[in-house]
Amino acid sequence: MTNSDCWIPIPENSDFSIHNIPFGIFSDSNSTKRIAIAIGDHILDLSIAAKTGIFDELNIDIRIFTNEFLNPFIDLGKSVTSKVRKIIQKELTNESSVLKGEAAFLTAHKSSIMMHMPVFIRDYTDFYSSIEHATNVGKMFRDPENALLPNWKHIPVGYHGRASSIVLSGVDVRRPIGQTLPAGESQPVYGPSQRVDFELEMAYIIGKKTELGETVQTVDAEKYIFGKVLFNDWSARDIQKWEYVPLGPFLAKNFASSISPWVVTMEALQPFRYESPKQEPQVLPYLRFSGARNFDIALEVALQPDNGVETVISRSNFKYMYWNMAQQIAHHTVNGCNLNVGDMMGSGTISGKSEDSYGSMLELAWAGQKPVKLEGGEERKFINDLDTVIMRGFCEKGDVRVGFGEVRTKILPAKR
Amino acid sequence: MTNSDCWIPIPENSDFSIHNIPFGIFSDSNSTKRIAIAIGDHILDLSIAAKTGIFDELNIDIRIFTNEFLNPFIDLGKSVTSKVRKIIQKELTNESSVLKGEAAFLTAHKSSIMMHMPVFIRDYTDFYSSIEHATNVGKMFRDPENALLPNWKHIPVGYHGRASSIVLSGVDVRRPIGQTLPAGESQPVYGPSQRVDFELEMAYIIGKKTELGETVQTVDAEKYIFGKVLFNDWSARDIQKWEYVPLGPFLAKNFASSISPWVVTMEALQPFRYESPKQEPQVLPYLRFSGARNFDIALEVALQPDNGVETVISRSNFKYMYWNMAQQIAHHTVNGCNLNVGDMMGSGTISGKSEDSYGSMLELAWAGQKPVKLEGGEERKFINDLDTVIMRGFCEKGDVRVGFGEVRTKILPAKR
Numbered sequence: 001m002t003n004s005d006c007w008i009p010i011p012e013n014s015d016f017s018i019h020n021i022p023f024g025i026f027s028d029s030n031s032t033k034r035i036a037i038a039i040g041d042h043i044l045d046l047s048i049a050a051k052t053g054i055f056d057e058l059n060i061d062i063r064i065f066t067n068e069f070l071n072p073f074i075d076l077g078k079s080v081t082s083k084v085r086k087i088i089q090k091e092l093t094n095e096s097s098v099l100k101g102e103a104a105f106l107t108a109h110k111s112s113i114m115m116h117m118p119v120f121i122r123d124y125t126d127f128y129s130s131i132e133h134a135t136n137v138g139k140m141f142r143d144p145e146n147a148l149l150p151n152w153k154h155i156p157v158g159y160h161g162r163a164s165s166i167v168l169s170g171v172d173v174r175r176p177i178g179q180t181l182p183a184g185e186s187q188p189v190y191g192p193s194q195r196v197d198f199e200l201e202m203a204y205i206i207g208k209k210t211e212l213g214e215t216v217q218t219v220d221a222e223k224y225i226f227g228k229v230l231f232n233d234w235s236a237r238d239i240q241k242w243e244y245v246p247l248g249p250f251l252a253k254n255f256a257s258s259i260s261p262w263v264v265t266m267e268a269l270q271p272f273r274y275e276s277p278k279q280e281p282q283v284l285p286y287l288r289f290s291g292a293r294n295f296d297i298a299l300e301v302a303l304q305p306d307n308g309v310e311t312v313i314s315r316s317n318f319k320y321m322y323w324n325m326a327q328q329i330a331h332h333t334v335n336g337c338n339l340n341v342g343d344m345m346g347s348g349t350i351s352g353k354s355e356d357s358y359g360s361m362l363e364l365a366w367a368g369q370k371p372v373k374l375e376g377g378e379e380r381k382f383i384n385d386l387d388t389v390i391m392r393g394f395c396e397k398g399d400v401r402v403g404f405g406e407v408r409t410k411i412l413p414a415k416r
Numbered sequence: 417m418t419n420s421d422c423w424i425p426i427p428e429n430s431d432f433s434i435h436n437i438p439f440g441i442f443s444d445s446n447s448t449k450r451i452a453i454a455i456g457d458h459i460l461d462l463s464i465a466a467k468t469g470i471f472d473e474l475n476i477d478i479r480i481f482t483n484e485f486l487n488p489f490i491d492l493g494k495s496v497t498s499k500v501r502k503i504i505q506k507e508l509t510n511e512s513s514v515l516k517g518e519a520a521f522l523t524a525h526k527s528s529i530m531m532h533m534p535v536f537i538r539d540y541t542d543f544y545s546s547i548e549h550a551t552n553v554g555k556m557f558r559d560p561e562n563a564l565l566p567n568w569k570h571i572p573v574g575y576h577g578r579a580s581s582i583v584l585s586g587v588d589v590r591r592p593i594g595q596t597l598p599a600g601e602s603q604p605v606y607g608p609s610q611r612v613d614f615e616l617e618m619a620y621i622i623g624k625k626t627e628l629g630e631t632v633q634t635v636d637a638e639k640y641i642f643g644k645v646l647f648n649d650w651s652a653r654d655i656q657k658w659e660y661v662p663l664g665p666f667l668a669k670n671f672a673s674s675i676s677p678w679v680v681t682m683e684a685l686q687p688f689r690y691e692s693p694k695q696e697p698q699v700l701p702y703l704r705f706s707g708a709r710n711f712d713i714a715l716e717v718a719l720q721p722d723n724g725v726e727t728v729i730s731r732s733n734f735k736y737m738y739w740n741m742a743q744q745i746a747h748h749t750v751n752g753c754n755l756n757v758g759d760m761m762g763s764g765t766i767s768g769k770s771e772d773s774y775g776s777m778l779e780l781a782w783a784g785q786k787p788v789k790l791e792g793g794e795e796r797k798f799i800n801d802l803d804t805v806i807m808r809g810f811c812e813k814g815d816v817r818v819g820f821g822e823v824r825t826k827i828l829p830a831k832r
Contacts, residue, residue, distance in 0.1 A: 122538060123580050128663060149661055154604045155595055159663035160576040160670070164539050164754050165628055174629050176751035179571055179700060188570045190700045212581055212672065213590050213831065239751070245565055247544060247575035248664020254576070255751040256628065284595060284606045335592035335655070335671040336831070338580050415629065415752070 002399060003040075005093040007100065010040035015394055015403020018092060019271075021085045022227070022262035022404075023070055025116040028106060033068040033116055037088055038262050038405070041108050044088065048104035054087055069120040070263065071342045074207050074226045081207075081226070082267050115261035117168050118229070119205055119342040124166060124257075125332065126201075126233060126346035127158040129323035131277070133351040136363045153281060156323035156331050158345075161233075162254035166344065169260050169407040173234060175385060175414040176255040180238040192414035193236035196383045199349040200301050200359035200391055202318055202404075203231035204325055205263055206343040213336040218289040221326035222266060224339065230260040230299075230391045230407040231346050237362055237382070257346075260391075260407040268402045272296045272395035274319040283327075286334055293324035297404075299350060299393045301359070303374060306386040311374040316352040316359050318393070385413040418815060419456075421509040423516065426456035431810055431819020434508060435687075437501045438643070438678035438820075439486055441532040444522060449484040449532055453504055454678050454821070457524050460504065464520035470503055485536040486679065487758040490623050490642045497623075497642070498683050531677035533584050534645070535621055535758040540582060540673075541748065542617075542649060542762035543574040545739035547693070549767040552779045569697060572739035572747050574761075577649075578670035582760065585676050585823040589650060591801060591830040592671040596654040608830035609652035612799045615765040616717050616775035616807055618734055619647035620741055621679055622759040629752040634705040637742035638682060640755065646676040646715075646807045646823040647762050653778055653798070673762075676807075676823040684818045688712045688811040690735040699743075702750055709740035713820075715766060715809045717775070719790060722802040727790040732768040732775050734809070801829040 003010040006018045016022065016038040026036045026043060034047040049055075050062035058080055064073050074081060091097040099105075106113060128134060131148070134157075138147030151157065167173070175196055181188045207226030210216060216224060233253065240252030273292040282288075297318035304310040328345060349359040358364045361382050365372050371379035383389065388410040394403030419426040422434045432438065432454035442452045442459060450463040465471075466478035474496055480489050490497060507513040515521075522529060544550060547564070550573075554563030567573065583589070591612055597604045623642030626632060632640055649669065656668030689708040698704075713734035720726040744761060765775040774780045777798050781788050787795035799805065804826040810819030 123578055125666075150602075151597075151604075151658055151661065155659055157659065157663055157666075159666050160578055162539055162576055162753060163579075164756055164759075167628065174752055177631075178751050181567075186566075187697075188567075188700065190702055212583065215593075215831070236751070242567055243571055243573065244662065244664075245567065246660065246664070247573055248660075248662070250541075250573075250575050251747070251751045251753065254753040281603075284604065286606055331667070335594050335652070335667045336581075336590055337578060337667065337670040340580055343580075415631070 001089065001093055006039065007095055008039050008042055008092060008105065013401065014040050015401065015405050016040055017401050018089060019400050020264060020268050020402045021088055022264045024118050024262045025068065025070060027114050027116065029112045032066060035065045035067060035070060035073055038108060039092060042105050043108045043113065045104045045106060048102060049099055052098040052102060054091055054098065055084060058083055070118050071120050075341045078207065085265060085267060115168060118261060118263050121163045121166055121342055121344045122340050124161045124163040124344045125158050126161045126348060127156055127323065127328050128348040129156050129321050129328065130348055130351050130359065131322040132320060132353055133349040133359060133363065136351060136358065140367050154283065156328045158328065158332065159248045165254050166257045166259060169258060169409065171258065172410045172412050173256040173258065174412045176236050176239065176251065177414050178236065178239040178251050179242060181242045188242060193239055195237035196411060197235045197237050197361045198301065198383065198389045199233035199235055200299060200314065200316060201231040201233050201346045201349060202228055202297065202393065203259060203344045203346045204228045206339045206341055209341050210333060210339045212338040214333065214338065215336065216329050216333045218287065218326040218330045221329035224329055225266050225325060227263040227265040228269065229263055230393050230404045232258040232389060232391055232407050232409060233346055234258065258407050258409045260405050262405050264402060264404055269295050269395065271397055271400060276324050277322055279322065286330055287327050289324065289326050293326050294319050294321055297393050297395050299391065302390040303380065304388040304390060305374065305378055305384065307376060309375045313364060313372050314356060314358055316350050316357045318350055320350065320352050321347060383411050385411055387411050417505065417509055423511055424455050424458055424508060424521065429817065430456050431817065431821050432456055433817050434505060435816050436680060436684050436818045437504050438680045440534050440678045441484065441486060443530050443532065445528045448482060451481045451483060451486060451489055454524060455508060458521050459524045459529065461520045461522060464518060465515055468514040468518060470507055470514065471500060474499055486534050487536050491757045494623065501681060501683060531584060534677060534679050537579045537582055537758055537760045538756050540577045540579045540760045541574050542577045542764060543572055543739065543744050544764040545572055545737050545744065546764055546767050546775065547738040548736060548769055549765040549775055549779065552767060552774065556783050570699065572744045574744065574748065575664045577673065581670050582673045582675060585674060585825065587674065588826045588828050589672040589674065590828045592652050592655065592667065593830050594652065594655040594667050595658060597658045604658060609655055611653035612827060613651045613653050613777045614717065614799065614805045615649035615651055616715060616730065616732060617647040617649050617762045617765060618644055618713065618809065619675060619760045619762045620644045622755045622757055625757050626749060626755045628754040630749065630754065631752065632745050632749045634703065634742040634746045637745035640745055641682050641741060643679040643681040644685065645679055646809050646820045648674040648805060648807055648823050648825060649762055650674065674823050674825045676821050678821050680818060680820055685711050685811065687813055687816060692740050693738055695738065702746055703743050705740065705742050709742050710735050710737055713809050713811050715807065718806040719796065720804040720806065721790065721794055721800065723792060725791045729780060729788050730772060730774055732766050732773045734766055736766065736768050737763060799827050801827055803827050
């Protein structure tokens with residue numbers, strides 16, 4: 001199966017190849033929200049496609065495709081959702097498909113098409129699983145000789161974040177106001193954050209619930225993941241620095257996090273498995289795993305000031321992650337904590353090994369010491385008002401490309 | 417209006433007086449969940465009461481009382497929900513009420529009556545607002561001379577917790593398994609927590625949503641609170657100690673938190689307002705407030721081992737809180753973070769000034785140095801398997817008593 005087998009034209013280097021088939025929620029001039037997949041520059045409205053009977057063999061209530069979130073669809077289980085994906089691939093490569101000529105296809109760029117949050121996220125957890133990122137932060141703020149904290153190589157450190165303020169790509173984010181302690185002062189001040197930063201992350205969406213008290217082993221953990229999105233964990237570094245001891249980040253993070261609209265399934269990511277870095281010292285048995293549990297996903301961050309000229313400021317890869325998703329889920333449930341369909345788990349900032357692969361402005365500009373140069377001569381230590389941050393990600397192997405599209409967010413000035 | 421005006425008998429010292437009228441969700445042998453209020457030892461099924469026409473003047477769709485959560489009812493707004501409460505009070509003190517003889521009243525103790533989670537909690541935030549608790553923890557684990565961290569008197573410190581594992585009073589909680597670092601060792605171990613602890617807290621339920629980017633001033637903040645419950649923030653101190661740096665508590669808390677079933681409204685708490693402690697140094701303007709923003713709520717914690725003999729091990733009071741709810745909401749929204757109806761906000765452990773008023777076993781037994789003596793001769797440093805922890809709370813002024821009932825939880829042995 002190749003893109004050329006598909007009777008919908010797929011532009012070269014499209015993220016949404018015949019191998020991908022990611023799921024999302026859209027509406028058009030008719031305001032009802034429906035489930036769609038993306039193919040090339042088109043989207044396929046599954047609420048219409050289902051009426052042609054292509055999913056009849058699955059015995060699902062096709063009203064599930066008219067929905068404001070993917071949750072009930074995901075909750076059908078992978079045995080169903082992966083067949084839906086396969087049937088769509090089959091129909092798209094079948095010249096005599098009943099879908100041909102159907103009104104189910106829409107141009108994704110049509111101005112009336114609006115994408116929406118793909119899932120209702122009840123609980124959101126963020127991990128801290130890139131050793132390069134944790135080391136960089138430790139070097140900057142703690143001890144350069146002992147950059148990693150004692151627990152870091154034993155625990156996939158994580159914390160709970162705010163679900164309500166996770167927004168979709170394209171939603172502008174306002175610079176947060178808050179409390180910070182100016183350097184050398186003893187009294188805090190109130191005002192707009194001066195150190196708004198992005199964090200290049202990916203997030204995965206839980207596809208299968210667990211009961212309170214249930215644990216998930218690493219070997220089974222991927223069965224609990226429906227798919228992945230790009231994730232920008234917006235951070236206000238100055239607010240974070242003052243507030244985070246001893247209970248962790250709070251207002252520095254919960255003003256907004258941004259995700260990409262299309263959920264790329266774990267099935268689509270199978271060809272891009274990658275060996276994890278060796279973990280030394282060896283982790284406790286409940287965190288051990290076998291097989292290639294990382295994924296080779298090329299990532300980039302671009303910054304576009306108000307002048308419209310875009311500069312790629314980082315190129316990283318998800319394959320660098322020290323702690324993989326299977327370990328994160330095993331750890332999250334080791335105490336019996338229950339997961340729900342639609343829960344979101346962030347990877348933590350994904351930094352690579354080289355200075356141009358760091359996943360945050362904090363690291364790229366090394367806490368302001370090495371401003372990042374932009375096309376056209378501007379420089380940045382952190383994110384300015386009216387800057388747009390764009391994250392992109394894709395997997396590629398031979399002719400097969402599976403991409404995530406982008407998460408694109410403009411920072412607006414603080415509220416007066 | 418007094419309890420004796422009510423034609424339903426109200427036992428002396430009942431938490432559920434005519435002045436209270438708390439809301440909850442119940443089911444009986446008929447499995448549909450409905451909204452009820454508690455009065456004395458009875459509950460009033462509002463789905464039946466509404467059919468008598470007593471709420472007709474409010475023009476609400478009475479199907480809202482047949483619901484698995486209070487959220488849609490709360491979302492009607494205080495202008496409606498406070499009238500519902502007043503109409504119930506009026507009917508209960510009207511000898512010729514249409515409710516008399518109705519099948520709407522059920523004995524709360526009837527074995528077929530089951531209480532359920534009152535609200536769907538999307539986001540849960542826990543604060544750390546008792547100066548006595550924060551000072552005790554600082555003395556034990558940091559510097560006794562500088563027990564409070566530099567930010568503590570400037571910020572109502574808070575963090576996000578897990579919503580999915582909040583359970584109702586009566587639901588047993590299993591001792592969590594996890595990773596800890598034994599004293600003096602450099603390698604962590606896996607096993608059941610040896611230091612399971614309760615935290616005596618109260619939680620409030622958000623009654624009015626805010627939009628992303630919106631801020632709430634302290635003067636308006638109480639309008640965003642529907643009511644309060646008792647809250648036991650279960651904690652595994654050994655897991656917490658190893659995991660919490662630098663991003664805060666995670667598995668040490670998210671195995672379970674327990675709440676009481678009846679939500680006591682802010683209206684019912686009005687007579688019990690109390691002056692806050694003076695805040696020195698003065699806080700930033702966005703955190704300043706006027707009026708009595710604390711509430712005089714007597715709290716107690718009892719421990720009942722498997723032998724069934726209960727010992728009250730702490731008597732505290734919500735009035736001690738250094739940071740009040742209005743300040744917490746102003747802080748939580750200062751950066752534009754959005755709140756939803758049903759969100760839950762924990763106070764943090766509520767410790768009083770004396771050693772018998774501390775809100776956790778950690779403090780009562782001073783990290784194991786002063787075991788707590790129980791009736792019958794047993795001692796406790798932390799919570800044992802099969803121990804039941806019971807928290808109770810009530811307000812009292814003259815003849816008026818408004819109580820919260822209890823949150824009661826048994827700890828089961830760790831899963832094998």
